[in-house]
Ligand SMILES: Cc1cc2nc3c(=O)[nH]c(=O)nc-3n(C[C@H](O)[C@H](O)[C@H](O)COP(=O)(O)O)c2cc1C
Ligand code: SF4
């Protein structure tokens with residue numbers, strides 16, 4: 001069943017100037033903030049737990065749990081950081097919020113500022129989105145002028161909170177939250193060694209919250225409708241609506257908002273959403289959640305619900321919301337070669353298993369492409385994937401194997417056909 | 421660098437407070453404002469001085485981040501997205517069209533210094549692939565004809581980026 005009322009995109013296309021506070025408030029903007037500041041902070045955390053809101057940046061970690069961790073930290077100051085680095089190929093949904101409803105992201109970040117008694121929020125916007133950075137700067141100025149940022153917000157004595165807008169520079173790994181913090185500090189954006197957890201030792205070594213753009217927008221929705229109602233939009237494995245990005249061989253590519261738990265077939269085939277393939281050929285597989293996500297074969301995706309639980313149970317993942325559709329003309333080896341080119345390009349080079357591993361994996365896929373594989377090469381591929389997963393320091397290296405393993409599981413025959 | 425140029429650079433460096441935190445924005449803005457699309461030695465030195473950091477660190481940053489360039493660039497650098505969603509939406513054909521139209525291989529600049537092209541990863545416009553990005557503008561749903569007229573229009577100034 002299609003979404004009755006958009007939750008995250010309710011103002012998009014309605015406002016003539018997306019940075020205007022007046023228009024934003026006309027369509028319910030800042031209602032959540034007004035509600036939040038008269039709520040007990042513990043009660044806000046309870047609502048977020050009840051909502052079962054999972055982080056929308058990719059890892060799907062429960063947002064309520066992350067907020068509680070930071071809430072419990074005694075150290076000050078605390079920093080709020082919004083991850084708007086959106087670099088996962090096939091993902092372009094944060095762009096929509098940042099450009100078409102930037103104040104909704106600001107509202108979520110101000111609520112976080114209130115809950116944690118923070119004075120400084122940061123938003124790290126990918127360098128490729130320069131025109132969006134300009135929109136966001138304008139939205140921040142407008143919010144400040146209207147008293148929603150700055151000193152004594154909404155007239156509340158001591159509620160001082162402002163936002164810093166930081167530009168990325170075109171490095172995918174800076175979307176990893178510790179690399180992102182290094183980049184904010186004006187350093188080269190390489191990941192840090194973890195632990196410690198960023199909620200304990202984050203930006204400038206202080207307790208820090210990092211959440212995705214869409215996650216912050218969801219926070220306002222939870223406060224507005226209540227945790228229970230938000231949960232009921234989704235399923236017991238994750239509440240709310242999700243922004244999805246359809247691309248590849250799909251007739252109607254673009255960003256859509258869907259209720260979690262919607263039948264995947266409806267997303268792919270109904271005219272309101274994907275509308276089937278663009279090529280007339282059937283779907284062969286789908287790459288979910290970006291390059292670091294798994295590939296689902298046409299068998300695997302049959303009768304699925306777009307739901308965290310149903311997906312995980314079937315070795316799939318929601319991730320960032322990317323849904324990259326590939327038709328039957330695409331060979332699994334060619335596809336994996338393309339994915340591996342990306343990882344080779346984006347590995348930051350800090351750890352050898354990732355730097356060399358991605359290069360070796362690419363060489364091996366290219367050898368398969370030439371049908372030059374030898375006996376034992378598939379086993380070698382499996383070993384290499386295990387090695388890079390276990391020995392890499394950050395999520396980039398650790399997830400290189402996800403798509404490759406699922407491709408191998410689904411299309412082993414295509415790999416075997418490349419062995420002499 | 422003459423005094424006017426220097427003042428303009430100082431304005432860019434200090435427009436958002438001139439903090440080290442803003443270094444990427446500052447460098448990207450300086451690069452966009454430069455004639456040849458890169459961070460030259462003098463500019464790097466000025467940034468280092470104003471932000472109280474060493475020149476080595478500024479260069480470390482310029483070489484680490486893909487958007488920043490250490491060498492002069494062509495006037496129009498056409499960046500063709502090659503991540504999977506675009507790759508399988510015929511981004512290779514874009515490269516072939518560009519090669520045919522411009523007469524130089526990927527990575528080389530045309531003799532008049534106007535054009536060069538290369539691959540880059542996803543620019544977040546996957547719904548309109550294949551795409552080319554020039555400076556801050558994305559051109560989508562490209563085919564041979566569109567590329568040909570895009571190049572003509574860039575050359576005669578009808579398309580401004
Ligand atoms: C290599 C890499 C790239 C990432 N890129 C992004 C990104 O562009 N945007 C994002 O929100 N999260 C990204 N993440 C996930 C973040 O590290 C982090 O989990 C997320 O920002 C947390 O926010 P959330 O809990 O609200 O999803 C990336 C992770 C890795 C390992
Ligand atoms: S796993 Fe890869 S991207 Fe991550 S820190 Fe190591 S080398 Fe860098």
Ligand code: FES
Nearest residue numbers: 501506542545546
């Ligand atoms: S994959 Fe080409 S723009 Fe995203």
